[in-house]
Amino acid sequence: MDKIRAYLDERLGLEGLLEFMSHKKVPIHRHSFWYYWGGITLICFIVQILTGILLLVYYRPGQGAYESVRSITYDINFGWLIRSAHNWSASLFLFSAFTHMFSVYFMKAYRAPRELGWWSGMILLALGMLFGFSGYLLPMDDLAASATKVGMAMLDILPKVGPWAADLMRGGVTVGDPTVQRFFALHVVVLPMIFMPLLGFHLWLVQKHGNAVPPSEYDTPVEERKSVPFFPNFMIKDLAMWLIALNVIAMLASLFPFQLGEQADPLKPAPPGIHPEWYFMSAFQVLKIVGKIIPGTPGEVVGMGGFTLGLILWVLIPLYDGKTESGVKARNAHYFGLLALGVLIITTIWGYAAL
Amino acid sequence: MSEAIVEDNEQLQPDEEGFTRRGFVKVAIGGMGVVYAGAIGYPIYRYLETPVEKEASEAAVKAVDLKDADKLPAGSTLMFMFGSKPAMLIHFATGEWVSLSAVCQHLGCILHYQPPAPRIVCACHGGQYDPHTGENVAGPPPRPLRKYIVKVLPGHVTVSKA
Ligand code: HEM
Ligand code: FES
Numbered sequence: 001m002d003k004i005r006a007y008l009d010e011r012l013g014l015e016g017l018l019e020f021m022s023h024k025k026v027p028i029h030r031h032s033f034w035y036y037w038g039g040i041t042l043i044c045f046i047v048q049i050l051t052g053i054l055l056l057v058y059y060r061p062g063q064g065a066y067e068s069v070r071s072i073t074y075d076i077n078f079g080w081l082i083r084s085a086h087n088w089s090a091s092l093f094l095f096s097a098f099t100h101m102f103s104v105y106f107m108k109a110y111r112a113p114r115e116l117g118w119w120s121g122m123i124l125l126a127l128g129m130l131f132g133f134s135g136y137l138l139p140m141d142d143l144a145a146s147a148t149k150v151g152m153a154m155l156d157i158l159p160k161v162g163p164w165a166a167d168l169m170r171g172g173v174t175v176g177d178p179t180v181q182r183f184f185a186l187h188v189v190v191l192p193m194i195f196m197p198l199l200g201f202h203l204w205l206v207q208k209h210g211n212a213v214p215p216s217e218y219d220t221p222v223e224e225r226k227s228v229p230f231f232p233n234f235m236i237k238d239l240a241m242w243l244i245a246l247n248v249i250a251m252l253a254s255l256f257p258f259q260l261g262e263q264a265d266p267l268k269p270a271p272p273g274i275h276p277e278w279y280f281m282s283a284f285q286v287l288k289i290v291g292k293i294i295p296g297t298p299g300e301v302v303g304m305g306g307f308t309l310g311l312i313l314w315v316l317i318p319l320y321d322g323k324t325e326s327g328v329k330a331r332n333a334h335y336f337g338l339l340a341l342g343v344l345i346i347t348t349i350w351g352y353a354a355l
Numbered sequence: 356m357s358e359a360i361v362e363d364n365e366q367l368q369p370d371e372e373g374f375t376r377r378g379f380v381k382v383a384i385g386g387m388g389v390v391y392a393g394a395i396g397y398p399i400y401r402y403l404e405t406p407v408e409k410e411a412s413e414a415a416v417k418a419v420d421l422k423d424a425d426k427l428p429a430g431s432t433l434m435f436m437f438g439s440k441p442a443m444l445i446h447f448a449t450g451e452w453v454s455l456s457a458v459c460q461h462l463g464c465i466l467h468y469q470p471p472a473p474r475i476v477c478a479c480h481g482g483q484y485d486p487h488t489g490e491n492v493a494g495p496p497p498r499p500l501r502k503y504i505v506k507v508l509p510g511h512v513t514v515s516k517a
Contacts (some may be wrong), residue, residue: 054402078398125360250394 020207021231027213034103035211035234036100036241037096043242044093044197047249048131059138061184066263073260084253090132092249094279097125105337106322108321108330109212115318117205120198122315127195130276136188140180145264146274149175154287157300168237172268196336211254215326273355282344283307285351314340410463414438420517425507430470435513441465442503444514445486454503454514455489460496 007017026035058076070077101121103354104110110118137148152175155166171178203333205229217225228234255306276284290303315335321333416438425442427433430448434441434457441457447470455475457466468486474493475484479506484492489500 054399057403060393077408079405082402083400206388 017134018231021235022229024210024230025227026211026230026234027217028228029213029217031103031107031214031216033198034099034107035101037100038206038239039238039241040096040245041093041100041201042203043135043245044089044340045195046088047089047246048093049192050090051082054082055086056188061138062181065177065180065184066140069141069260075243080257081253084256084258085249088252089249089254090135091278092245092252094125094128094132096245097128098279099305100126102337102341104212105212105317106334107212108333110318111212111322111324112318114205114209114212115322117202117209118318119315120202120205124195124198124202127191127198129279131187131191131195132141132279133193134183136277137175137180137183138187139260140264141261142268142271143261143266143274145175146270147276149270150274151276151280154300157297157304159301175264176266213260215330218324218326257273274349275355278348278352282347285347285354286343288351288354289347310340383394407411410439418513419514421514423510423512424512427512432468432470435514437503442514443468443471444505444512447471447487451487452505452507452512454505455484455486456501456503458500460491460500461494466500 004322005014026032055072058068058072058079062238069083072083104121105116120166133151135147137144151168152170155169156163158165167173169182171182180252210230213225275281286307287300287303290306291299293299295301317333317336321329323329367420383480419435419437421433421435421444424433424444427444427445429450429505431446433444433446435444436442437456442453443457443466445453445468447453447457459466459477459479460462460485461477461482461483464477466475466477466484468475470515472485472486475486475492475495477483480495482496483492484496485492486492489502491497491499503514504517506515
């Protein structure tokens with residue numbers, strides 16, 4: 001062991017890497033629990049890569065898509081489990097990414113010098129949602145095809161560029177075999193290729209700047225703040241969290257296997273109670289509500305415009321609340337965060353209640 | 356919280372039987388690792404192995420029924436699948452019927468035979484077999500071809516393992 005270690009160290013400079021990792025300190029305070037959520041998101045992504053590669057062994061895009069997923073679910077040993085794990089881990093991935101984002105927001109960890117961490121994280125989350133959107137269609141059962149039709153139709157509403165972009169994404173005017181084929185390329189090649197380097201950048205930034213302390217710690221003098229080195233102290237706990245996350249995924253995947261509906265049929269009406277995955281539910285419900293108040297296309301444009309505006313404000317928050325002191329801006333940003341979280345949770349629950 | 360890392364030196368001294376707390380923790384973590392590796396590895400192994408399993412059950416086939424093969428003209432050969440393996444049914448000009456495996460015993464190339472050639476010749480490395488018995492008569496093949504039993508009946512031919 002020691003010899004191998006010495007060999008690698010001489011050639012790779014491992015000691016420097018460990019030094020780099022133990023250099024970083026993780027602050028200890030009563031909100032430290034929220035520091036785990038980035039790591040939980042990471043383990044979910046690793047599970048996605050591993051289960052995704054396993055699904056690729058039998059999955060066929062295009063015309064044979066439904067049949068191949070049917071065979072994975074019912075014929076291949078443990079295929080249902082791999083598929084179920086990929087789906088549950090996708091949900092947990094987005095759940096922990098959202099949790100991570102809100103914890104960063106309320107800790108004001110987007111302030112200088114961490115703005116790039118905030119922005120790269122936002123892009124990672126958007127890519128994660130695109131992963132979910134494109135993956136959802138791949139089995140081509142009726143629920144997947146109908147939900148994707150609705151999602152793409154929202155793009156159609158945008159003036160001028162909307163229909164053009166939507167047709168390009170669908171490979172035609174309806175969701176069909178060409179759509180699955182290109183969503184597959186997106187889901188399995190394009191997105192991972194963009195996601196992974198960006199993730200590396202994001203993690204490097206975290207390592208470089210360390211964790212931010214929340215405003216509740218600002219009053220404690222710097223000498224009195226407690227912290228532990230990331231390596232090995234915090235990493236051991238991170239790994240324990242990973243183990244818990246793995247167990248949760250395994251339990252959900254085996255106790256609640258992900259279902260496969262009937263094959264999509266272009267002539268069949270949309271199944272009743274059709275709705276998007278939970279991470280799109282809020283947007284779906286907001287559009288529905290605005291559509292009731294302002295009927296027709298204007299309502300949809302207003303709904304989407306409002307949503308986009310909120311999102312832009314959210315993304316640009318480091319520019320508005322960039323100072324380290326507390327003040328009016330800091331308090332406004334805090335209330336804006338509470339508002340966003342509240343709207344997100346309420347409209348999601350509302351969406352499910354209204355099904 | 357760094358307490359977890361702080362070592363309790365008293366506990367590290369081996370007791371009379373040579374156990375230490377660190378030794379116990381090592382074994383416990385190792386054991387858990389093995390359990391996890393098994394719980395994750397087994398389904399993955401079975402998942403990947405499914406087609407192999409399916410093929411093995413297909414290979415267990417004892418006989419195949421070839422519909423209308425009795426009408427195969429004399430002096431020609433029919434390729435068919437015996438379970439998961441390619442095989443040939445030869446109808447010689449003399450009226451004799453022979454069925455042989457079509458997989459070369461050397462490195463597995465698929466064989467081709469056109470009566471009345473005196474030998475089945477493998478295109479890969481020139482191995483040669485007797486088309487009547489399947490015997491390996493020249494070149495690298497170490498074993499004869501598997502020969503099946505042929506029964507010609509009205510409307511079909513059955514080929515079976517001995
Ligand atoms: C490199 C990583 C990935 C690969 C290679 C991959 C591969 C696949 C494949 C082949 C399928 C179709 C099989 C099936 O539907 O059962 C699929 C489905 C899916 N994937 Fe991924 N995936 C990856 C990452 C992700 C990520 C990060 C997410 C989530 C954010 C995700 C979410 C989904 C979803 C929701 C489905 C639909 C599954 C279903 O309805 O059965 N995937 N993926
Ligand atoms: S494979 Fe037939 S002679 Fe080598």
